[in-house]
Structure formats: structure tokens, C-alpha cells
Amino acid sequence: MDALTRHHLIPRKQHRRKRIRRRFSRAERAARILWVCRPCHDHIHKHFDEQTxxxxxxxxxxxxxxxxxxxxxxxxxxxxxxxxxxx
Structure with missing residues (x-):
């Protein structure tokens, strides 16, 4: 298995948005992490913007x-x- 990368399910740049802060606690925002391979990580960010x-x-x-x-x-x-x- 290749080395895995840390994908923030709630992108860090989105943490400061009021809508995101109201919906998710600080702990929830920090804890939502998914370990994925580099090709999958790149594919996710190629197809979806951070707000989505x-x-x-x-x-x-x-x-x-x-x-x-x-x-x-x-x-x-x-x-x-x-x-x-x-x-």
C-alpha cells in the first residue's frame, strides 16, 4: 500500500465560515479526517470544490x-x- 494522505472532510479553509462553525463544533471540524491514497485524494479535489x-x-x-x-x-x-x- 502506498503512503496515505490526510484528507480533511471539512477543508481547513472552510472552518472559519459562519455556516460551517454553526453546523459543526471545533472538535467535529478537526476530527473529520479520512486517510486516502494520493491518487484518490487528487481525484476528490479535482472534482469537487472546498465548499461542496x-x-x-x-x-x-x-x-x-x-x-x-x-x-x-x-x-x-x-x-x-x-x-x-x-x-
């Missing part, structure tokens, strides 16, 4: 329910560790 991640895709389940993420995770799981997709 913070407001709608702030759990593992919500993120994996998105077809673009689910399909990519399924696809990359068939490749050997260290595989780096193009583009």
Missing part, C-alpha cells in the same frame, strides 16, 4: 456515494500499489 466538500461531502459515506468517487475507487483498487494514473 464541507457542506455536502463531509463524511466518508457521502463521499463514497458520489458516483465519480465510487467509480474511481473501484477502478484504482484493481491496480497494484504505487500505480499512478495519468492526468
Amino acid at each position: 466538500l464541507a457542506e455536502r461531502l463531509n463524511t466518508r459515506e457521502a463521499l463514497l456515494a458520489e458516483p465519480v468517487v465510487h467509480d474511481f475507487v473501484t477502478w484504482i483498487a484493481r491496480h497494484p500499489p504505487g500505480f499512478k494514473p495519468r492526468g
Whole structure:
């Protein structure tokens, strides 16, 4: 397995937004972390802006329910560790 990267389910830049502060406590904002491989992390940020991640895709389940993420995770799981997709 490749080294994993820390994906903040609520992006750190969004922590200061009033809407996010009202919805999630400081502890919740800090604790929502998902460890993912680099290709998956890049894919997530390629397809979703930080506001969408913070407001709608702030759990593992919500993120994996998105077809673009689910399909990519399924696809990359068939490749050997260290595989780096193009583009």
C-alpha cells in the first residue's frame, strides 16, 4: 500500500465560515479526517470544490456515494500499489 494522505472532510479553509462553525463544533471540524491514497485524494479535489466538500461531502459515506468517487475507487483498487494514473 502506498503512503496515505490526510484528507480533511471539512477543508481547513472552510472552518472559519459562519455556516460551517454553526453546523459543526471545533472538535467535529478537526476530527473529520479520512486517510486516502494520493491518487484518490487528487481525484476528490479535482472534482469537487472546498465548499461542496464541507457542506455536502463531509463524511466518508457521502463521499463514497458520489458516483465519480465510487467509480474511481473501484477502478484504482484493481491496480497494484504505487500505480499512478495519468492526468
